[in-house]
Amino acid sequence: MIKLNIMKMLNTQVNILKLCMAMLMMFSFVACDDFPTGSKDEESETPYTYVDMGLSVAWAAYNVGAEAECGVGYYFAWGETEPASLENIQTYKYGDPFSGQMSKYNELDDKLVLEMNDDAARKHWGGYWRMPTTAEFMELLENCIVEPAAGGQSSQNDVTMDYGLRFTSKITGNSIFFPAAGYYDYYRAEQLGFGDQAYYWSSVLEFLNEDQQKDVATAYSFSATLRDEDFAQSLLYAKRPMHRYMACNVRAVYDTLQASDYPFVYTLQYDANGGSGNMKTMSHNKGESIKVAANSFLRDGYYFSHWNTQADGSGGNYDINQVFALSQDTVLYAQWKEIPEDIIAMTQGFENNYEWADLGLSVKWAVCNLGAATPESYGDYYAWGEAESKTSFTPDNYVTTSSDAAQLSMGGTWRQPTYNECMELLEKCTCVWYSQNGVDGCLIRSNINGRSIFIPAAGCYFNIGNLSLGFQANFWASTPFDPVQYPNLHFRFGFQPGGFSGGYLLDNDYNGMSIRAVCQ
Structure with a gap:
């Protein structure tokens, strides 16, 4: 199961568009020249060149692991300090990508920014070097002219890529070059985007929108596609989700303002x-x-x-x-x-012989999963849009359809919940990891009337089985993500120990998930 935690990008696109409009006016090719004007970190024993861009931090002139600005340098998974290779890319220090369980920077520790012992720039360069935050990357975008750049200088010790992005400061006129060195893909164990795409880690885990908690599987990278026809558009989406176990380049910053009190x-x-x-x-x-x-x-x-x-x-x-x-x-x-006592007494009933709980929301929620006889029973598993349950889920046995299994099975006004109804559930309820009759899951208690429902940790089926049984409670929403551009991705909502696991997640339609129905 590939967790592609893709943000609802409307607000973000507008903000990034404002930041990038000035940049998009200039798309000429420039040469990757000698090192831009800069300084050395003379106060420490890490004499790496940095460039004054007139910003809150100084930017390194080349990648961590490189010796010149067109050197590729090292690739790192987010939070790892040992360079990745195609031989070791399918391991991750802080969790299992297939199960989605992360042992650090997760819902339990609530860490959002890399600690220094997990910061690849600090580990390799020392001093006050570190990986840039998301805000510092956005500051760079806002205050620079960005152009595709060809040609360049490199060290004989470097693997080089002499094509990439030139950032020229509107404040100082100095510039830095980011080679388009692609990234290492965890799932394919191969290098992708070399010579065509630039991927650089920030140090920050961010939220997909204001309604969501931290996504435990995704950090943010900054990227651009350098093909002429795609360059302008790619800058609009420069801040993008990237699975943290993929391996990207790191461009360090020198934190001159906070160095004295860090x-x-x-x-x-x-x-x-x-x-x-x-x-x-x-x-x-x-x-x-x-x-x-x-x-x-x-x-x-x-x-x-x-x-x-x-x-x-x-x-x-x-x-x-x-x-x-x-x-x-x-x-x-x-x-x-x-909680007023008179409200509690009016919050349960039946629709077409299936029990519902009234949480004070726009719809009533089923007490059990589809196919279950008790709240703690897992029930049946369904691929998105399929009417029949099954026990094996692969792309080959998926039947493309848009059936509502809840409506077909339960009748009456029962149906699968929409994205908005799921978000309403999360915004107006308190979610607590809970054990009911020996079954782990999530107890969802209404902040309006105190009524609750229990979602058992039924996990999720994908190609190689159900690896999250007992520690993830998931169910499908009926709303597709983007039927035109991403027709195979659909919203699911999930819980795990520590609370709600990321606002919403996106899953392939052939994966097997529980269904929790709603009615009017």
């Missing part, structure tokens, strides 16, 4: 404030962007409302998924609201 580490603690349960205390670097965690506490007779810096609610409010930077040790206290 690092400061602060803690973020969550307090149940009258509730029960446990949430992990997290450590974050000064200025690191973090996302407020989903609540995992429970309190009988109450539902969770929001977080506050004071137990009595007199401090600053923080919502789930809100992003902020720590400037001191912080405790966030759960804020609770009492």
